Amino acid sequence: MSQPLTLSSAVVQEAEDDSSPKPSLFDYHSIDQKLLQNIVYDSLVWSTLNCLLVGDKSVQRSGTVPGVGLVHLPLSLLPGPFPESHWKQACELAPIFNELVDRVSLDGQFLQESLSRTKKADEFTSRLLDIHAKMLQINKKEDIRMGIVRSDYMIDEKTKSLLQIEMNTISTSFALIGCLMTGLHRSLLSQYGKFLGLDSNRVPANNAVDQSAEALAKAWSEFNNPRAAILVVVQVEERNMDGQAISIVYFRAGYTPKDYPSESVSYMNSEWRARLMMEQSSAIKCPTISYHLVGTKKVQQELAKPGVLERTPFIRESGKAWDHGDFDETVEGLGSGVISYSSLWSLEDSDIVKKAIESPELFVMKPQREGGGNNIYGDDLRKTLLKLQEAGSEEDAAYILMQRIFPATYPAILVRDGNWNTGHVIAEAGIFGTYLRNKDKIIINNESGYMVRTKVSTSYEGGVLPGFGVVDTVYLT
Amino acid sequence: MSQPLTLSSAVVQEAEDDSSPKPSLFDYHSIDQKLLQNIVYDSLVWSTLNCLLVGDKSVQRSGTVPGVGLVHLPLSLLPGPFPESHWKQACELAPIFNELVDRVSLDGQFLQESLSRTKKADEFTSRLLDIHAKMLQINKKEDIRMGIVRSDYMIDEKTKSLLQIEMNTISTSFALIGCLMTGLHRSLLSQYGKFLGLDSNRVPANNAVDQSAEALAKAWSEFNNPRAAILVVVQVEERNMDGQAISIVYFRAGYTPKDYPSESVSYMNSEWRARLMMEQSSAIKCPTISYHLVGTKKVQQELAKPGVLERTPFIRESGKAWDHGDFDETVEGLGSGVISYSSLWSLEDSDIVKKAIESPELFVMKPQREGGGNNIYGDDLRKTLLKLQEAGSEEDAAYILMQRIFPATYPAILVRDGNWNTGHVIAEAGIFGTYLRNKDKIIINNESGYMVRTKVSTSYEGGVLPGFGVVDTVYLT
Structure with a gap:
């Protein structure tokens, strides 16, 4: 008679032995080193299989030729702790901020006034304001408006309060990386969570990529021209401008003076003229020039002034019903500092x-x-x-x-270039929101996902972290 | 009133202008160079996003650390032409060959006799035969038998006939790469096929990976022990042998003497002893020692002898019903050279x-x-x-x-390390088959997918191509 074939290893036995000591939450010193190496190894395999990859700067052609010189993204091996109540708060605020961006974008006078002094000091903002002014002049109406925005938060260590760092309204990036990291951490915790005392379900789900794509698809539907294309403005010269109808202009570029390099040669062929043409057109802009201006820090600073959020029409528009019945109260709360731009x-x-x-x-x-x-x-x-x-x-x-802001730090295992190190990091969590409306009909207004960037705290200088290099997710505590 | 925003490019116009000259099939000289560069670029992006990647030998750690030093797989940019009738023939033969492997595997005496002279000349085959003989001695029955096999074919240029090069029964590789290449070529032809006069639907669908996984899953179900694991034997030392029940032993290694390195040290701890233990066990083996032996070229040469395929029990097993009613006739056809091992x-x-x-x-x-x-x-x-x-x-x-065999050549665009070159290549197409039975019940017996390897014909030496470096798919003509 044949004998059954059996197999065991330290790992398998550990899984079945419930009395084995579990490391306390995020205390990586107590993780068995062999186990840790297995987790790192699996994280690298997962990153390769799921394209959590970037060009390796040490390989000459990696930045210009796709498919060569690839290396896994620098990553945090395990999710960072985040209080569940704050997480919920940040997620619930996403549709509120979506709506706020939209309402503020409609107040052309407020945007022009808020940025009037900036206009004199900053050529780039001045150009944006010129386009915006032209749209006001011709009384340009945008019936269909869509936003893919991201609010960034930190938790202040002293007050334990959630503070918004900034709100991004143009070319909001890291949606894909955020989703991939969620996939990686959930996968690692599904396999190793029992040895770490961590539950993969405490890493929140992340739909940022799908929701962004859905918003684009629904906006395209609203545009209602089956032959119309979606134009994605990227950081490479592309200027072909007649023949094919465009339903949506998605700006993956256009947020920095570097994206408008040719003005000195000829305004007639410049990127600014193209931006004006796009803004004048009937295409849906993601974002419109107004949404773009709402994303400037100056406007956000103005919004944080006492009384500004409460002014018409941001929160009270008489005779109109809004989808969010509690919107007015919430925004009043924002203004009074319960949660606010720091x-x-x-x-x-x-x-x-x-x-x-x-x-x-x-x-x-x-x-x-x-x-x-x-x-x-x-x-x-x-x-x-x-x-x-x-x-x-x-x-x-x-x-x-x-x-x-002096955010709380937490211990992390940072994996870069196939090697791992430990250290204390600070994190900034970004919550994505997507928004789509056609006249009075709100089609999409949701929180769609998140991304977390970390930095080793020893080199941290405060504020928005310069040169974030390592991505992470959150573990709800 | 807002103007519609429109866009055009040479590419878009070409798409709408049906009178533009189309290159004749696979004549890459007539493909516009700018278009070709776009296709190459997109192939590299697709490869990155879909993990059609390998370790770059020029990067030191790429072979040992996952996630570093990655580069796209060397690939053929477009599928190679393949006559549809031959393709259908090869696909239809897959379940026939699955069944043939199984039947031949049951004739222990035939396997021992066929390899009796080889046993004296080749130590490795001798070891396999020793294990096989022990199983015959204890009258070991394998009720559940599964096969993941691959038949490789070429088309002879002179006779235009399909010739089988060999049949693989152990560690049949390239299923994943084959599926990924199908995805790449179908994607490229979906986008660029109209400019090339090629239809993405002429690249056959490929389910090799899913079907292999399904066969493993179904075999696991048949084993009927929910706590039993699947053991994958790989080319790294792994010898933990008690505690966890094993339902299936999948041999990704074990087909070359290099996979049995420690015999000289001690037979008691050797890989051969482990192989014997696995074979003696009640676990399902993919493949069994018998399936492995059927895959030797010597046995395939014996099967190609006139009259051998016709012998009992390969094609006639009196009183038994087979799923393939026409199996006997087909195998007689094989034997008489309509299609045969070359x-x-x-x-x-x-x-x-x-x-x-x-x-x-x-x-x-x-x-x-x-x-x-x-x-x-x-x-x-x-x-x-x-x-x-x-x-x-x-x-x-x-x-x-x-x-x-002197196979037909075809022009191809070969992409390696981010660069492309043109040349004439020869190709070998492998058709995968999966097979699972439990006693008299055939659970799976199908053709599951394919892979194509090409080589520049100038360095071709004939027979099984040494050092295949570039993968391809087929375009049915």
Whole structure:
């Protein structure tokens, strides 16, 4: 008679032995090193199979030729802890912020006034405002409006409160990476969670990619021209402009002066002229020039001023029914600081400027445009403020001041270039929202997913983290 | 009023202009170079997104650390032409060959006799036969038998006939790569087929991966122990052998002497002892030792002898009903050369040996074990035959002689390391079959998918192609 064939290993026995010691939550020191190596190995295999890959900078052609010099994305091996109540709060706010962006975008005068001083100091914002002004002049109406936005949050360690860092309304990235990371962490915890005392279901589901695609598809349907294409504006020269109808212009680029390089040659052929043409057209813009302007830090700083959120028409539009019955109350809550943009100030506010010169460690100074990495901290912040005061020009309007947040840190295992290291990191969690309306009909307004970026805390300088290099997800606690 | 936004490009216009010249089938010289570059670019992007990737040998750690040093698989940009009638024939033969493998595997005496001379000349085959003999001795019955097999074919240019090169019964690889390539070519033709005069539906569907997984899953069900695992034997030392029940042993390794390295140290701990233990166990083996032996070239050469296929019990088993009613007739057809293993001969056949010494260019000499790359051609073949004749030993039993096939060539665009080149290639198409039975009940017996390997014909030496480097699919003509 044949004997049954059997197999065991340390891992299998550990799984069946419930009395074996479990590491306490996120205490990677107590994880068996052999087990840890298996998890790292599997994370690398998963990343390869699921295209969680980037071009390896050390390989010469990796940036220009696809399919060569690929390496897994730098990643955090396990999800970072995040209080469930704060997570719920952030998710519930997504549709509120979607709606807020839309309402603010309709108030052309507010946008022009908020950015009037910035216009003088910043050529790029000035160009955007010119296009916006032209649309106001011709009374351009956008019946179909769609937003793919992302609000970024940190948890302040001292107050344990959820603070919004910023809201992104153009070229909101990391949706795909966020979804892939969720897939990786859920997969790892499904297999190894029992040894780590972690449950894969505590990593929230993530639909950011599917929901973004659905929003584009539904917007295309609303446009109601089966022959119309979707134009994706990317950071490579592409200027073919007649023949094929366009239903949606999706801006994956256009948020930085670098994306408008040819103006010096000829305005007639410039990217600014193309942007104006797109804005004038009947195509759906994701985002419109107005949505784009709402995403400037200056406008967000204005919105954080007492009383601004409460002004007509952001929260009270008489005689109109809104899908969110509690929207007014919620926004009033935002304004009164229950949850808010972490405190933001204009450099016109001389009291705050004085305070920042005295205690620069409590502030971050940011250019009001999109794209992080240009923040000013510490002694540089003090010197820059003094220089701006001395010059007495309008240049200060290109910046805002922001309360510096000191987020909680957590231990993490960081995997980069096939190697792993441990360290304490801070994280910024971004919640995606998608929005689509046609006139009074709201077709989509939801929270769609998330992404988390971490950075080793020792090199952290505060505010929006420059050069985030490692992605993560959250584990609800 | 807003104007519609429109876009065109040379590509879009070409699509709508039906009068534009289309390149004739597979004549890549007539393909617009800009279009070709776009197709190559998209093939590289698709490969990255869908994990059609391998480790780049030029990156040091790529072979040992997953997720680093990845590069797209060398690939043929477009499918190669293949006559539809031959393709159908090859696909229809898959379940016939599945069944044939199973029936031959049941004739222990035939396997031992066919390989009796080889046993003396080849230590590896001798080991396999020892295990097989032990199973015959204890009258070991395998009620549940499963096969994942692959038959490889070429089309002979002169006769335009489909010729089977060999049949693989252990560790049949390239199922995943075959499916991915089908996905790539169908995707490229969906997008660019109209410019090339090619229809993506002419690239046959490919389910090799799903069907293999399904066969494993169904075999696991038949084993009927919900706690039993599937053991995959791979080419790394793994020897943990008590505790967890095993339902299926899948051999991804074990087909070459290199996979049994430790015998010289101690037989008690050797891989051969593990193989024997697996074979003795009640676990389902994919393949059994008998299936493995059926896959040897010597047995296939014996099967190609006139009258052998017709012997009991391969085609006539009195009083039994078979799922394939026309099986007997088909196998008789195989035997009479309508389609057959391309002519195979033992080195005992002195007439053929004489002929091969006189005209070595018409023959290929092959070791009868698995794993290509060791074939002997031309003057080397003549010298080896003369040496063997002189020695007069049993060493000639380790080889078979095979009619050298001269397959048709076709023009191809070969993409490697992000660059592309053109050239004429020859191709070998492999048709996968999966098979599962439990006693008299056939649960699965199908053709499941395919893979195509090509090689630039200028370096082609005939027979099984050494060092296939570029994968392809077929385009039915």
